Amino acid sequence: MKEQIQQKLSDSRVARWTALMIVSFTMMCGYFLTDVMSPLENLLTTKGKVVYFTDDTSISADSLISKVELFAAANALSSPELTVEKLEEGAELQYMETVDGQQQTVQKTISSVASGEGWSSTEYGFFSGAYGYINVFLLMLFFGGIILDKMGIRFTGIMSCGFMFAGALIKWYALSTDFGDTMLFGMNMQVILAALGFAIFGMGAEITGITVSKIIVKWFAGKELALALGLQVAMARIGTAIALGASLSVARMMGNVSYPVLFGAIALCIGFVSFLVYCVMDKKEDASALAVRQEEGQSEEEGFRLADLKLIFCSKGFWLITLLCLMFYAGVFPFLKFATKLMIYKYDVPESFAGMIPALLPFGTILLTPVFGSLYDRIGRGATLMIIGSVMLTVVHVLFALPLMNYWWFAVVVMIVLGIAFSLVPSAMWPSVPKIIPMKQLGSAYAIIFYIQNIGLAMVPVLIGWVIDDFATLRDTSGAITGYNYSIPMTIFAVFGVCAVVISLMLRVDDAKKHYGLEEANMKK
Numbered sequence: 439m440k441e442q443i444q445q446k447l448s449d450s451r452v453a454r455w456t457a458l459m460i461v462s463f464t465m466m467c468g469y470f471l472t473d474v475m476s477p478l479e480n481l482l483t484t485k486g487k488v489v490y491f492t493d494d495t496s497i498s499a500d501s502l503i504s505k506v507e508l509f510a511a512a513n514a515l516s517s518p519e520l521t522v523e524k525l526e527e528g529a530e531l532q533y534m535e536t537v538d539g540q541q542q543t544v545q546k547t548i549s550s551v552a553s554g555e556g557w558s559s560t561e562y563g564f565f566s567g568a569y570g571y572i573n574v575f576l577l578m579l580f581f582g583g584i585i586l587d588k589m590g591i592r593f594t595g596i597m598s599c600g601f602m603f604a605g606a607l608i609k610w611y612a613l614s615t616d617f618g619d620t621m622l623f624g625m626n627m628q629v630i631l632a633a634l635g636f637a638i639f640g641m642g643a644e645i646t647g648i649t650v651s652k653i654i655v656k657w658f659a660g661k662e663l664a665l666a667l668g669l670q671v672a673m674a675r676i677g678t679a680i681a682l683g684a685s686l687s688v689a690r691m692m693g694n695v696s697y698p699v700l701f702g703a704i705a706l707c708i709g710f711v712s713f714l715v716y717c718v719m720d721k722k723e724d725a726s727a728l729a730v731r732q733e734e735g736q737s738e739e740e741g742f743r744l745a746d747l748k749l750i751f752c753s754k755g756f757w758l759i760t761l762l763c764l765m766f767y768a769g770v771f772p773f774l775k776f777a778t779k780l781m782i783y784k785y786d787v788p789e790s791f792a793g794m795i796p797a798l799l800p801f802g803t804i805l806l807t808p809v810f811g812s813l814y815d816r817i818g819r820g821a822t823l824m825i826i827g828s829v830m831l832t833v834v835h836v837l838f839a840l841p842l843m844n845y846w847w848f849a850v851v852v853m854i855v856l857g858i859a860f861s862l863v864p865s866a867m868w869p870s871v872p873k874i875i876p877m878k879q880l881g882s883a884y885a886i887i888f889y890i891q892n893i894g895l896a897m898v899p900v901l902i903g904w905v906i907d908d909f910a911t912l913r914d915t916s917g918a919i920t921g922y923n924y925s926i927p928m929t930i931f932a933v934f935g936v937c938a939v940v941i942s943l944m945l946r947v948d949d950a951k952k953h954y955g956l957e958e959a960n961m962k963k
């Protein structure tokens with residue numbers, strides 16, 4: 439009789455790709471919620487109602503009412519006695535507007551009205567950075583990695599999905615509640631509570647992120663690892679793209695910024711359930727791996743010891759990847775939080791389309807990240823891919839900073855280039871970590887990288903929000919905001935790009951000396 443050879447569940451193609459799809463779906467829901475507020479920056483930073491017209495322009499309700507009344511008075515028309523309540527879908531209004539430097543009478547039809555929250559750019563920056571506050575200041579990501587290596591994938595994943603969901607609910611509650619003028623720590627209560635929710639969500643999202651990374655390495659090591667990591671990132675980007683592309687329309691349709699967050703919370707609930715399904719597969723994989731070890735007479739896998747962290751801390755290659763991650767992601771994720779408003783004010787894109795241009799970035803990466811991942815699996819050249827991506831990031835931000843080519847199509851082209859950069863670096867960087875750090879310490883290694891990266895994700899939006907308020911906001915003599923000059927904020931993003939280039943070059947040199955294998959293919963022939 440033929441002897442049955444024991445196999446691990448992960449040796450089955452179907453099983454490992456199914457596991458990948460399930461956990462990637464959970465992550466995708468998390469990414470949707472991470473960026474769901476980005477296209478709402480203009481709405482959040484406008485006080486009172488915002489009126490959207492059928493020609494895709496928008497204006498604050500107060501400013502519209504005074505323009506309509508001024509027009510009626512100037513033309514001896516009977517006063518329309520317009521109030522905010524009367525501004526509703528379908529209403530037609532006439533007033534004077536400056537078009538190409540000339541005052542013209544315009545007639546517009548309202549398509550929707552949504553409530554602005556009146557936040558300052560500083561408050562928006564504080565809220566956007568909140569994603570990383572608990573991770574960074576309470577060292578939760580660091581502990582998250584240790585919990586992952588000590589308590590295992592199932593416990594950590596369920597815990598972190600729970601945090602994501604709880605944080606999303608708090609954020610939704612804050613945005614759907616009117617706190618009046620209640621202030622806390624010099625900021626509106628709504629901002630503080632929404633930031634708290636986002637911080638709890640961010641802790642959950644990041645710990646889920648390292649858990650999912652470890653899951654993928656567990657199922658794909660020695661197989662299609664970079665492709666699998668690339669596909670996970672690609673699915674995550676679908677979440678980001680839907681958030682950037684659809685969030686404003688949902689807020690406009692429902693009349694309130696809280697609804698996109700509510701949809702995100704519902705999606706997360708489904709993502710949580712899908713992670714529970716994965717846990718069943720994970721248990722089976724562990725049982726089959728144990729059976730293989732027993733059959734081969736191998737001893738129990740050695741557990742994680744705190745002393746193992748020394749190996750991580752002493753690796754130069756590890757630190758270079760970590761710093762590259764900090765600089766590269768500081769130039770991308772925080773940029774996305776401000777990109778929609780950049781499109782409105784620098785490239786004159788109507789607000790209803792403005793979110794579509796940043797949404798091109800994740801859309802491009804959906805295809806390209808797995809393509810570059812697969813290239814790395816088969817051909818190698820990981821360090822080189824990271825250098826090219828970092829150079830592209832720098833060029834993109836320099837182009838955004840320069841006061842030239844302020845055309846929407848130019849913004850589209852530059853955003854596509856950023857999409858390529860944002861595919862190159864992640865598809866090469868994440869699969870490079872297991873080449874430097876062994877599996878046993880991988881949870882902690884990813885956690886430390888994410889921890890340092892989160893310092894950027896937490897601080898950069900705060901910095902940029904403050905810079906926009908104090909150095910980029912243009913005002914008329916009465917103090918009213920007339921526009922924004924994005925040169926300084928975008929120069930800051932370009933500096934992160936330059937740092938990423940220098941670090942990726944150093945990584946390439948270190949790889950040549952220490953032979954991590956970053957330039958070699960991942961797949962064993």
Ligand SMILES: C[C@H](N)C(=O)N[C@@H](CCCCN)C(=O)O
Nearest residue numbers: 644647651667671674864868888
């Ligand atoms: C924000 C998060 N910490 C992050 O870095 N996400 C990466 C993907 C990480 C995948 C690691 N296996 C991203 O590019 O979105």
